[in-house]
Amino acid sequence: MSIIKHIIDRDCHIRESNRSVIKHVISKLKEGYTTYSQLPKSDRRYIMVECIKCHRENRELYGYVMSGIK
Numbered sequence: 001m002s003i004i005k006h007i008i009d010r011d012c013h014i015r016e017s018n019r020s021v022i023k024h025v026i027s028k029l030k031e032g033y034t035t036y037s038q039l040p041k042s043d044r045r046y047i048m049v050e051c052i053k054c055h056r057e058n059r060e061l062y063g064y065v066m067s068g069i070k
Contacts, residue, residue: 004047005054012055014062022051 007028012021025047029035036044 002050002054004050008051008054008058012058014055014059016055018052018055021055022048025051 004025007025008021011028012024016024026033026036036047039047
């Protein structure tokens with residue numbers, strides 16, 4: 001399990017926007033946005049894509065669980 005997924009699973013509600021989730025994950029970095037801004041562009045993009053992917057997976061799981069389909 002990645003650190004990003006762990007942060008999102010623990011702290012983020014499925015109703016939050018992708019932007020809010022990304023901002024929260026960035027805030028959890030050691031020096032927050034300062035660390036994020038010093039990363040190469042490819043690494044910053046990877047973090048954003050992973051945040052969105054993990055958040056979407058959580059929404060899908062929530063929808064599946066709450067629908068009661070057996």
